[in-house]
Amino acid sequence: MQNEINIPVILDAVRKAGNVFLRDYKQNSIPKTRDELLQQLEDIDTWCLHSLQQDLLLEFPAIPWHIGDEFDTDAQRTPAENAEYWLCDAMDGAIQYLQHIPGWTINLVLVRDGKPLFSVIYDPLANEMFWAKDGEGAFMNGKALTISDKTDLGIMLAVFEYGHQDKSNTGLNEKMGDTVTKLLDNFGIVRNYGPHGLQLAYVGAGRIDLFVQEDMDTFNWIAGLLIARESGAEILTTDGDLWKWGSESLLVAQKRISEKYLQIKSAK
The missing domain is CATH 3.30.540.10 (Fructose-1,6-Bisphosphatase, subunit A, domain 1)
Incomplete structure (x- = not known):
C-alpha cells in the first residue's frame, strides 16, 4: 500500500x-x-x-x-x-x-x-x-474550494437527483415527489442536472447550495462526496444522520442550509 x-x-x-x-x-x-x-x-x-x-x-x-x-x-x-x-x-x-x-x-x-x-x-x-x-x-x-455562505433560501440553488433503483413498489417515486414539492415551495431555484458527482463538486465550489437524493447511488456519489466534504459541506442522509457507505439517501450542503432543509422536511 x-x-x-x-x-x-x-x-x-x-x-x-x-x-x-x-x-x-x-x-x-x-x-x-x-x-x-x-x-x-x-x-x-x-x-x-x-x-x-x-x-x-x-x-x-x-x-x-x-x-x-x-x-x-x-x-x-x-x-x-x-x-x-x-x-x-x-x-x-x-x-x-x-x-x-x-x-x-x-x-x-x-x-x-x-x-x-x-x-x-x-x-x-x-x-x-x-x-x-x-x-x-x-x-x-x-x-x-469553499462552499456557499448564503443565508437566504430565496436565492439558493437546490438540486434533486435520483438513481436506478426499482421504484415500482418501494414508494420512492412518491417520496421524491414530496421532496421536489418541498424544494419548490422553499428554495428560489430548483434544478435537476444529471451528473451526480459533478453536482456534488459544485456544492463544494459554492455553485450549488443544496443537493438531495432519496435513493441509493453510492457509485455516482462517492467521488463528489469527498470533494464536497473537503470543501466544508456537511454529508448527511435526508433523515439528518451522518452519511455512511450504503446509506439510502443523501443530503449535502453547508450546515446551516442542511438544518433549514431538515426543518422544512419535518414540517407537516
Missing part, C-alpha cells in the same frame, strides 16, 4: 481520457434502440477503463480496479473487500454524452480501508478538474 500518491500522474491520466472523449463528442449516432444504447455505454466503459489503467499501471502497479456499476444496487451497499482499490465511474453522465448534450465527466476514486482517500472529477467541456484528498482540502484547477 502506497502511503504517498502521485497526484499529478492521476490528474494527467484522467485528463487524457476525458480529452479523447471531448475530441469524439457528438460524433456518435444517437442510439435509437436499447441494444444500441447498451452497446455504446459498454464501449465507453471499456475504452475509458483501458486508458486509465494503461496510464496508471506503472505508478500504481499493485492497486486493483473496480467498475462502479450504478445499476447494481446491492454492490453499492458496502465497499469492496480490498484494502485499497480504484473505483472508476468511467463516465458520469454517459447518457448526456450519447445524446450530444453537456453534463458528462470522468470520475475516479482511490478507496483505502473502505473510505475515499482521493477523488477526481474532470469536466472536459468546461476544462475543469476537481479533486480532493482526505484531510488535505479540495481544489478546482489548482484553486482551493
Whole structure:
C-alpha cells in the first residue's frame, strides 16, 4: 500500500481520457434502440477503463480496479473487500454524452480501508478538474474550494437527483415527489442536472447550495462526496444522520442550509 500518491500522474491520466472523449463528442449516432444504447455505454466503459489503467499501471502497479456499476444496487451497499482499490465511474453522465448534450465527466476514486482517500472529477467541456484528498482540502484547477455562505433560501440553488433503483413498489417515486414539492415551495431555484458527482463538486465550489437524493447511488456519489466534504459541506442522509457507505439517501450542503432543509422536511 502506497502511503504517498502521485497526484499529478492521476490528474494527467484522467485528463487524457476525458480529452479523447471531448475530441469524439457528438460524433456518435444517437442510439435509437436499447441494444444500441447498451452497446455504446459498454464501449465507453471499456475504452475509458483501458486508458486509465494503461496510464496508471506503472505508478500504481499493485492497486486493483473496480467498475462502479450504478445499476447494481446491492454492490453499492458496502465497499469492496480490498484494502485499497480504484473505483472508476468511467463516465458520469454517459447518457448526456450519447445524446450530444453537456453534463458528462470522468470520475475516479482511490478507496483505502473502505473510505475515499482521493477523488477526481474532470469536466472536459468546461476544462475543469476537481479533486480532493482526505484531510488535505479540495481544489478546482489548482484553486482551493469553499462552499456557499448564503443565508437566504430565496436565492439558493437546490438540486434533486435520483438513481436506478426499482421504484415500482418501494414508494420512492412518491417520496421524491414530496421532496421536489418541498424544494419548490422553499428554495428560489430548483434544478435537476444529471451528473451526480459533478453536482456534488459544485456544492463544494459554492455553485450549488443544496443537493438531495432519496435513493441509493453510492457509485455516482462517492467521488463528489469527498470533494464536497473537503470543501466544508456537511454529508448527511435526508433523515439528518451522518452519511455512511450504503446509506439510502443523501443530503449535502453547508450546515446551516442542511438544518433549514431538515426543518422544512419535518414540517407537516
